[in-house]
Amino acid sequence: MSGASGVWVICISGDQGIGMTGISAYTHHFMYLNQIERSFSAAHALEIKFADIHPAGYPTVVAEENMGKALTKESNGELTFKYFHGGVLGSEKEVVEQAQVGAVQMTRVSLGIVGPVVPDVNVFNMPFIFRDQAHMRAVIDGDVGDAILDKITQSEFGLVALAWMDGGTRNIYTKKPVRSLEDLKGMKIRVQGNPMFIETINAMGGNGIAMDTGEIFSALQTGVIDGAENNPPTLLEHNHFQNAKFYSLTGHLILPEPIVMSKITWDKLTPEQQTLVKKAAKAAQLEERALWDAKSASSEEKLKAQFDGVVRSFVPMHSIVRIDEVERMGTPKISEAKGVSNIMPFPMPMPDK
Numbered sequence: 001m002s003g004a005s006g007v008w009v010i011c012i013s014g015d016q017g018i019g020m021t022g023i024s025a026y027t028h029h030f031m032y033l034n035q036i037e038r039s040f041s042a043a044h045a046l047e048i049k050f051a052d053i054h055p056a057g058y059p060t061v062v063a064e065e066n067m068g069k070a071l072t073k074e075s076n077g078e079l080t081f082k083y084f085h086g087g088v089l090g091s092e093k094e095v096v097e098q099a100q101v102g103a104v105q106m107t108r109v110s111l112g113i114v115g116p117v118v119p120d121v122n123v124f125n126m127p128f129i130f131r132d133q134a135h136m137r138a139v140i141d142g143d144v145g146d147a148i149l150d151k152i153t154q155s156e157f158g159l160v161a162l163a164w165m166d167g168g169t170r171n172i173y174t175k176k177p178v179r180s181l182e183d184l185k186g187m188k189i190r191v192q193g194n195p196m197f198i199e200t201i202n203a204m205g206g207n208g209i210a211m212d213t214g215e216i217f218s219a220l221q222t223g224v225i226d227g228a229e230n231n232p233p234t235l236l237e238h239n240h241f242q243n244a245k246f247y248s249l250t251g252h253l254i255l256p257e258p259i260v261m262s263k264i265t266w267d268k269l270t271p272e273q274q275t276l277v278k279k280a281a282k283a284a285q286l287e288e289r290a291l292w293d294a295k296s297a298s299s300e301e302k303l304k305a306q307f308d309g310v311v312r313s314f315v316p317m318h319s320i321v322r323i324d325e326v327e328r329m330g331t332p333k334i335s336e337a338k339g340v341s342n343i344m345p346f347p348m349p350m351p352d353k
Contacts, residue, residue, distance in 0.1 A: 051088075053092050053095070063291055066287060068083070092213065102262045105262050166288060169254045170231055170254070172227055173235055173241070186207060190211045190229070197210075
């Protein structure tokens with residue numbers, strides 16, 4: 001019997017042949033050795049700490065948890081997962097920094113954080129680059145999506161990009177109604193820490209303010225900002241609707257978000273484990289999509305009805321700030337300044353079927 005390589009060899013001696021007694025003895029030994037092997041695997045399991053700023057029940061968090069369960073099973077316990085949702089390990093930027101040094105093994109990260117380090121991803125960060133959600137999904141499911149994941153992996157970012165999560169359509173929510181670009185003038189609007197997002201809000205007439213997600217609630221409450229921009233589930237789950245009761249459907253960004261693993265952790269995996277992780281991440285990409293659609297629809301209904309009109313307006317503004325208007329106000333300057341070398345036409349072409 002040998003277990004050094006994880007392969008157990010069973011030797012049965014004797015010339016009595018295998019009768020019922022022989023089978024029973026064989027089964028007993030096999031079960032015993034199998035138990036030892038499981039104990040060996042557990043002792044040498046690699047624990048994956050998976051962090052997300054969103055709370056329990058959020059589509060990305062649910063998909064991540066299910067991915068971890070599947071990987072633990074598929075790896076026979078060689079990979080185990082521990083989850084840290086709700087931003088308990090810090091802001092997205094802080095979690096990324098922890099992942100870069102291997103203190104956190106996996107996370108889902110907003111592209112806004114990646115863009116300043118890997119400029120090629122900013123093609124997805126540009127306003128109105130996608131016509132709608134279906135267009136965005138078709139792009140990330142194809143060659144362009146895989147190419148952007150590879151750009152992240154091959155960069156000096158220190159993370160391996162595995163798959164995409166749907167980050168939803170982002171709209172502006174404010175403390176005062178915004179029904180036109182004129183209403184937005186001078187308003188301080190929180191954005192992610194990417195110069196492209198700041199320039200986008202500035203081009204629309206507002207004043208883009210970079211800020212971590214965890215700071216938005218109090219900043220709205222104290223008047224440090226006049227509004228922010230995000231999708232319906234985030235507006236609801238992070239309780240921003242309590243201080244920003246007007247939701248203007250600008251649809252200026254439709255953002256995918258990569259699932260990433262620390263490069264340090266990735267290099268510890270065997271080729272077989274790497275294959276399992278990639279496969280599970282791609283499965284999570286599709287599962288999260290269904291979860292997202294359900295959550296987004298239910299969030300809109302809750303914001304409109306369940307809170308007795310606390311969100312006072314869902315203003316359809318998308319046509320007001322279409323790309324021709326934003327181009328006129330400065331989008332060429334945005335793309336030129338932020339490192340997107342070969343800008344695709346607006347909107348990005350739909351991939352061939």
